[in-house]
């Protein structure tokens with residue numbers, strides 16, 4: 001058995017509700033995501049939070065559903081030209097602070113994490129080019145019938161991915177919240193039921209960002225709350 005990879009628990013780069021994110025100390029193209037210990041998580045009084053306290057395996061299910069969706073999409077789109085709208089997932093790695101999920105890093109040219117849609121909206125820095133990248137990703141999510149359960153502006157990251165020979169073009173990538181985690185997997189039932197879920201998710205993004213959502217064209221656009229910026 002090989003030694004676990006050393007990670008300093010305090011040296012994280014981002015922290016979500018469920019997971020703490022670390023740079024891979026030896027690979028600039030990867031991140032390591034570690035599930036938070038249940039006893040360190042704040043009590044959440046919503047349905048998901050209560051369920052996680054009562055049934056701790058719910059959180060493992062979340063990771064497992066994420067992988068299932070990643071595998072489903074990759075195996076049904078094997079062509080090298082396939083442009084994946086979600087972050088690549090590379091399995092697990094043993095670390096000194098627990099089992100880590102190895103994930104592709106969506107980054108700035110210096111390797112720092114890319115900004116999320118929420119960062120850009122809050123700092124009033126969403127450019128027209130960013131809006132196009134967001135819409136391009138959303139169109140691909142619909143076209144490939146990707147099951148998503150948490151459309152949240154913190155889960156969409158703008159940046160570049162390593163394509164084996166260097167950094168690729170700038171794009172918007174969904175880094176979390178995919179997979180059908182619902183107790184009744186209605187999204188996996190049919191393409192039409194998944195579309196209803198995606199439409200709901202986009203409405204939620206619109207409410208959280210102030211961007212307008214057109215469910216017919218499947219495009220986000222600016223409103224007075226999200227004025228135009230140039231790069």
Ligand SMILES: Nc1ncnc2c1ncn2[C@@H]1O[C@H](COP(=O)(O)OP(=O)(O)O)[C@@H](O)[C@H]1O
Nearest residue numbers: 014016017018019087104105106113154175176
């Ligand atoms: N693959 C990635 N590339 C760049 N940034 C990421 C990536 N994955 C996560 N992040 C950043 O870390 C934050 C938390 O990660 P996330 O996977 O969403 O955790 P949680 O499941 O707790 O919400 C994200 O909001 C984003 O800012």
Ligand SMILES: [Mg+2]
Nearest residue numbers: 016154155176
């Ligand atoms: Mg998240």
